[in-house]
Amino acid sequence: MPEQWTVCPAEAMKADGLRVAELDTSGTPGFTGGKKAGVALLAERSKVLSDLQEKLYANGRSGDRRSVLLVLQGMDTAGKGGIVRHVIGSVDPQGVDHAAFGVPTQEEQRHHYLWRIREALPRAGQLGVFDRSHYEDVLVVRVHNLVPPTVWEPRYDEINAFERELVDEGITLVKVAMFVSLDEQKRRLAERLERADKFWKFNPADIDERAYWPAYQEAYQAMLDRTSTEYAPWHVVPADRKWFSRLAVTELLIAALERLELDWPLPTFDVEQQKRRLAQA
Ligand code: AMP
Numbered sequence: 269m270p271e272q273w274t275v276c277p278a279e280a281m282k283a284d285g286l287r288v289a290e291l292d293t294s295g296t297p298g299f300t301g302g303k304k305a306g307v308a309l310l311a312e313r314s315k316v317l318s319d320l321q322e323k324l325y326a327n328g329r330s331g332d333r334r335s336v337l338l339v340l341q342g343m344d345t346a347g348k349g350g351i352v353r354h355v356i357g358s359v360d361p362q363g364v365d366h367a368a369f370g371v372p373t374q375e376e377q378r379h380h381y382l383w384r385i386r387e388a389l390p391r392a393g394q395l396g397v398f399d400r401s402h403y404e405d406v407l408v409v410r411v412h413n414l415v416p417p418t419v420w421e422p423r424y425d426e427i428n429a430f431e432r433e434l435v436d437e438g439i440t441l442v443k444v445a446m447f448v449s450l451d452e453q454k455r456r457l458a459e460r461l462e463r464a465d466k467f468w469k470f471n472p473a474d475i476d477e478r479a480y481w482p483a484y485q486e487a488y489q490a491m492l493d494r495t496s497t498e499y500a501p502w503h504v505v506p507a508d509r510k511w512f513s514r515l516a517v518t519e520l521l522i523a524a525l526e527r528l529e530l531d532w533p534l535p536t537f538d539v540e541q542q543k544r545r546l547a548q549a
């Protein structure tokens with residue numbers, strides 16, 4: 269772990285006991301450097317992430333069933349898309365299974381809410397990334413009463429059981445909740461209305477959602493309190509500073525991949541013999 273981290277990122281950003289309403293969204297927990305150091309470190313650490321991902325992929329090709337799944341949650345403008353572009357974008361796209369979850373389609377609505385999630389799980393050796401996830405079914409669904417409490421309430425336990433199953437199948441879950449302040453969200457939405465290259469990200473409904481901020485904070489709090497488990501813990505990433513959230517997620521992924529203790533797969537052939545054959549070919 270680089271020395272600018274005084275506390276390891278997983279520890280510094282663990283959700284246990286955290287109060288969402290009191291979070292400093294402009295903070296850089298565990299990291300002592302500023303933006304310049306953070307950006308420089310991110311470039312360096314992206315290479316480490318990329319090497320580890322390649323090892324995961326190589327092992328997947330050699331029969332290892334394991335995979336890693338980054339689950340991203342956060343309000344609009346929190347920077348989930350930026351994580352996908354800048355963090356996941358630094359690794360080999362062949363090894364990435366990406367899925368984004370929006371309002372369920374008609375087909376999805378006919379199924380259990382976990383159906384579309386199961387369909388999108390990373391294959392062996394892949395780095396999966398979920399831009400939103402099954403957690404929408406206890407967030408937006410809860411906030412807007414899309415189903416009654418008797419339906420969403422049991423979902424916390426159901427999600428815990430589901431994730432237990434995933435972990436047992438060899439999927440390492442890296443759950444990241446990104447938080448911006450209400451003011452920072454306003455700045456970012458304003459930017460989407462100022463720049464031609466950002467209009468496509470703007471959704472008029474995002475402005476309406478701002479009125480539900482306290483209800484979302486409550487729903488996020490319940491999510492963290494009830495679904496941060498020892499086998500699939502939540503990490504809370506302050507996201508007002510994009511350089512920090514990107515660095516933080518990079519480090520969380522590196523730590524998860526390092527825990528897999530991956531080595532390069534051994535050859536299934538005699539290397540010396542193949543060298544001799546090649547010399548004569
Ligand atoms: P975006 O991520 O900006 O493309 O927006 C996707 C939208 O889909 C967000 O407003 C989510 O709240 C919404 N969404 C995602 N999952 C669900 C769900 N299960 N039920 C209702 N809305 C959802």
Ligand code: MG
Nearest residue numbers: 344345469471
């Ligand atoms: Mg959006």
